[in-house]
Amino acid sequence: MERLILWDVDGTLLSTDGIAAEAMRAAIREVVGPAAPMARTSYAGKTDWQIIRESLPSLPPEEVGARLHDFAAAYLGRLEAQRAELLARSRLFPGVPAALEALRGLAYQAPLTGNIAAVARLKLECVGLLGLLDVAAGAYGDDHHHRPELVPVAADRAKARYGHDFQGRAIVVVGDTPHDIACGKANGARTVAVATGPYPLDELLAHGPDAALPTLADTEAVVAAVLG
Numbered sequence: 710m711e712r713l714i715l716w717d718v719d720g721t722l723l724s725t726d727g728i729a730a731e732a733m734r735a736a737i738r739e740v741v742g743p744a745a746p747m748a749r750t751s752y753a754g755k756t757d758w759q760i761i762r763e764s765l766p767s768l769p770p771e772e773v774g775a776r777l778h779d780f781a782a783a784y785l786g787r788l789e790a791q792r793a794e795l796l797a798r799s800r801l802f803p804g805v806p807a808a809l810e811a812l813r814g815l816a817y818q819a820p821l822t823g824n825i826a827a828v829a830r831l832k833l834e835c836v837g838l839l840g841l842l843d844v845a846a847g848a849y850g851d852d853h854h855h856r857p858e859l860v861p862v863a864a865d866r867a868k869a870r871y872g873h874d875f876q877g878r879a880i881v882v883v884g885d886t887p888h889d890i891a892c893g894k895a896n897g898a899r900t901v902a903v904a905t906g907p908y909p910l911d912e913l914l915a916h917g918p919d920a921a922l923p924t925l926a927d928t929e930a931v932v933a934a935v936l937g
């Protein structure tokens with residue numbers, strides 16, 4: 710159990726069928742005002758904090774940090790209000806529970822996601838994954854705006870919880886975008902890409918992950934890719 714697997718959430722484990730992205734845009738407009746640049750740039754792989762920064766290009770970064778709490782409250786409030794719809798429309802990608810179950814006992818598993826922590830928890834709860842991932846050992850989009858900084862945050866939390874110092878290749882970052890691969894590589898972690906998000910397999914492979922999978926449907930292949 711000396712390994713720590715850090716799972717991205719959206720596009721890797723689950724889809725909320727656009728509900729969360731709509732709630733996020735509404736929350737940004739609520740906090741930033743109608744002048745918010747709402748060009749439909751891709752949110753994939755970005756932290757929520759980073760998305761807010763990009764939506765407030767004229768504000769100094771420290772003021773963006775201050776607005777983050779307002780945003781988080783607005784975003785979570787909107788999703789909580791749509792909980793029934795979120796539950797109805799969220800879906801796990803094929804093989805996800807089986808893969809997490811298969812790796813249970815072989816490694817510690819936690820989320821590493823650009824979602825703010827409360828939203829990550831809500832999404833994982835809606836698809837029944839809270840029992841398979843240790844959210845207290847994870848890292849989130851309100852911990853830092855720069856995704857690579859989330860790996861040491863998760864490693865510190867995992868160390869506090871399990872008493873083991875996870876470093877370098879003992880950490881595995883799994884995700885569906887080049888941002889996830891870059892995040893893992895920046896920390897010397899093993900990286901596994903999965904093409905269930907907006908990026909096709911060949912585009913992910915061009916970013917040099919240690920392993921890449923079309924989906925998580927083949928449990929044996931997932932275990933092999935993750936453990937190396």
Ligand SMILES: [Mg+2]
Binds near residue numbers: 718719720753884886
């Ligand atoms: Mg993702």
